[in-house]
Amino acid sequence: MPIPARAPAVRAASRNDHGRIEAFVRDTPGAAPFHLPAWGEAVAQGCGQKAHCLVAERGSTIVGILPLTEVHSGLFGRALVSAGFAVGGGILAQDAEAVEALAEAGWRLATRLSCPSLELRGGALPAGWHVQRGTYAGFARPLAGDDAAELLAIPRKQRAEVRRAQSFGLTVETGSAERDRAAHYAVYSESVRNLGTPVFPRALFDAVLDRFGTEADILTVRREGRPLSSVLSLYFGGTAMPYWGGGTADARTWRGNDMMYFALMNHARQRGCTRFDFGRSKLGTGAFAFKKNWGFDPQPLEYAVRVADGSIPREINPLSPRYRLQVDAWRRLPLAIANRLGPVIARGLG
Numbered sequence: 001m002p003i004p005a006r007a008p009a010v011r012a013a014s015r016n017d018h019g020r021i022e023a024f025v026r027d028t029p030g031a032a033p034f035h036l037p038a039w040g041e042a043v044a045q046g047c048g049q050k051a052h053c054l055v056a057e058r059g060s061t062i063v064g065i066l067p068l069t070e071v072h073s074g075l076f077g078r079a080l081v082s083a084g085f086a087v088g089g090g091i092l093a094q095d096a097e098a099v100e101a102l103a104e105a106g107w108r109l110a111t112r113l114s115c116p117s118l119e120l121r122g123g124a125l126p127a128g129w130h131v132q133r134g135t136y137a138g139f140a141r142p143l144a145g146d147d148a149a150e151l152l153a154i155p156r157k158q159r160a161e162v163r164r165a166q167s168f169g170l171t172v173e174t175g176s177a178e179r180d181r182a183a184h185y186a187v188y189s190e191s192v193r194n195l196g197t198p199v200f201p202r203a204l205f206d207a208v209l210d211r212f213g214t215e216a217d218i219l220t221v222r223r224e225g226r227p228l229s230s231v232l233s234l235y236f237g238g239t240a241m242p243y244w245g246g247g248t249a250d251a252r253t254w255r256g257n258d259m260m261y262f263a264l265m266n267h268a269r270q271r272g273c274t275r276f277d278f279g280r281s282k283l284g285t286g287a288f289a290f291k292k293n294w295g296f297d298p299q300p301l302e303y304a305v306r307v308a309d310g311s312i313p314r315e316i317n318p319l320s321p322r323y324r325l326q327v328d329a330w331r332r333l334p335l336a337i338a339n340r341l342g343p344v345i346a347r348g349l350g
Helices: 015-027 037-047 096-112 147-153 156-166 178-195 202-215 249-254 256-270 286-293 321-331 335-346
Strands: 009-012 050-058 061-073 077-082 117-120 130-132 136-142 171-175 216-223 226-236 239-247 275-282 298-300 303-307
Touching: 009 096, 015 037, 015 050, 015 061, 037 050, 037 061, 037 202, 050 096, 061 096, 077 096, 096 117, 096 303, 136 286, 147 156, 147 256, 156 256, 171 178, 171 256, 178 202, 178 216, 178 226, 178 239, 178 249, 178 321, 178 335, 202 216, 202 226, 216 249, 216 256, 226 249, 226 256, 239 256, 249 256, 256 275, 275 286, 286 298
Parallel strands: 077 117, 239 275
Antiparallel strands: 009 050, 050 061, 061 077, 117 303, 130 303, 136 275, 136 298, 171 216, 216 226, 226 239
């Protein structure tokens, strides 16, 4: 019978630990870019929400980490989140003892910071926590061997949309210079306004691009020089992850999003990626159906949350019925006003 591993010591990480934490993340199965110190630093710089990280060690060896964002919002309250502004994160550990030790240390930190809830967006799930199932699914699959094979891997109906997009004379640009950043923010802010949600501060996108360096870029589809669709992607462990993407109202006419995602798959392969992670979507939404149409099989996602006695989990999902009136009103805002008010609200969503 195997002997259980002894419980590790858990402490708060310092900047001096960042190199060791990054090495641990890159060497540990199940890691995501949101586990990297660069993510927490970018969120802190771009949204003003403080980053924390707990490290579990046995002797001088890291056996687990828990990256956290201390989220403050006048509208949505306070929470400790792993990882803030991410669709992944949570506890990354080598064994169950490290998982439980980090979970307990995380809850103690939440209590000390007066955060009534601790949200884990993926990763290892601690025993006894409330687990949220049946809301979100992830979409990922291997990339094909070349552009032609990638096109044939797309189901027939969606493949026809890609071919139609290719007939419109659209151009594709990739990069992270000011031209790319400005185009992306213009497209993305219009896209989320049309969905009825506030846009994140541009400072968040700039900070992610700056701190991730060659592991992040922007791909923009243009027609006659004007941006139609644009996506900011992360590249980690051989996986391409389109993270913040959207299209203008004209993108539907010219199939800008269809061109964008097919071009990104080919761009990712040229970068050496072997896997494409389309991200998460809520069951029953248009985004969920769109990703299935590309031939991706949805995989259920599980999130864990612990809430203080007498408190309830915060609700920040814009699809919640409680926000229906606000979403409808936001869609009608002039874009200039939405872009002025949106970052003030969105920096507290986490």
